[in-house]
Amino acid sequence: MEIAPGVHRVDNVRGGNAYLLAGNRLTLIDTGMPGGAARVLSFIRSLGREPEELEYILITHGHMDHAGSAAELRRLTGAKVVAHRDEVVTGPDASYVLAPASTGRLRPVLRLLSRLGRFEPCPVDTVVDDADTLPCFGGMRIVHTPGHTRGSMSLLFEERRVLFVGDAIISNRDRLSRPLPFGADREESERSLAKLAQLSFDTCCFGHGHPLTSGAMEAVASFAANPPTSPLWQRLAARRQELAMFMVRLWTPRVAEPPDASRRRRP
Numbered sequence: 001m002e003i004a005p006g007v008h009r010v011d012n013v014r015g016g017n018a019y020l021l022a023g024n025r026l027t028l029i030d031t032g033m034p035g036g037a038a039r040v041l042s043f044i045r046s047l048g049r050e051p052e053e054l055e056y057i058l059i060t061h062g063h064m065d066h067a068g069s070a071a072e073l074r075r076l077t078g079a080k081v082v083a084h085r086d087e088v089v090t091g092p093d094a095s096y097v098l099a100p101a102s103t104g105r106l107r108p109v110l111r112l113l114s115r116l117g118r119f120e121p122c123p124v125d126t127v128v129d130d131a132d133t134l135p136c137f138g139g140m141r142i143v144h145t146p147g148h149t150r151g152s153m154s155l156l157f158e159e160r161r162v163l164f165v166g167d168a169i170i171s172n173r174d175r176l177s178r179p180l181p182f183g184a185d186r187e188e189s190e191r192s193l194a195k196l197a198q199l200s201f202d203t204c205c206f207g208h209g210h211p212l213t214s215g216a217m218e219a220v221a222s223f224a225a226n227p228p229t230s231p232l233w234q235r236l237a238a239r240r241q242e243l244a245m246f247m248v249r250l251w252t253p254r255v256a257e258p259p260d261a262s263r264r265r266r267p
């Protein structure tokens with residue numbers, strides 16, 4: 001599915017969304033669950049491009065549903081894996097390794113899921129920080145947005161006016177919502193949302209759910225300006241069915257959708 005010129009959501013990936021940016025070279029944002037490398041490669045070929053053209057694999061955060069196939073894709077394409085400095089740990093050979101579940105009270109749950117999902121930790125070639133830039137797809141700026149995890153990052157392509165927020169915001173069918181906080185306090189999450197609300201963009205792409213291609217800036221700003229008033233456990237209890245469906249969807253491939261599937265949601 002082409003969301004904006006050159007911005008594609010990769011079809012049939014399990015877990016979080018994977019986005020392919022097709023410019024002079026190729027850039028991948030997130031990879032979905034483990035075992036998805038072949039799907040990404042066949043999507044690249046379906047655009048008439050070659051896997052060797054993949055230059056960067058940008059990881060919004062280290063959860064298995066986003067970084068699951070990063071190690072395999074790095075091996076198969078030679079692309080450089082990029083992640084935020086707070087999302088990596090130093091491995092035994094002093095190289096950086098994407099940390100699947102390094103922080104937060106939900107760490108044991110993530111550890112178990114990572115083991116069940118056969119998540120292979122991924123070496124990181126380029127460690128970035130807030131405001132760093134990379135010369136891909138017309139120029140990209142890192143926006144550090146901790147909250148969901150400590151090293152969560154959003155990616156702003158200023159010239160193309162496209163923003164990728166990973167799991168800083170979840171896009172549901174009819175509204176935006178806050179993700180589970182795995183690694184930072186709530187105030188930090190809200191500060192990250194306020195930071196996103198200051199940015200200038202036309203299209204917003206999320207780690208889960210449909211992108212916003214119209215009124216995106218206004219929707220994000222209004223969402224950030226309205227923090228929840230009830231405690232987390234109450235909100236989780238109210239959304240238990242939605243959460244159960246979310247877990248089921250993580251393990252099943254998302255099939256191609258018609259281009260008009262993206263629609264405006266209320267914030």
Ligand SMILES: [Zn+2]
Binds near residue numbers: 063066167
């Ligand atoms: Zn996710």
Ligand SMILES: [Zn+2]
Binds near residue numbers: 061063148167
């Ligand atoms: Zn996540």
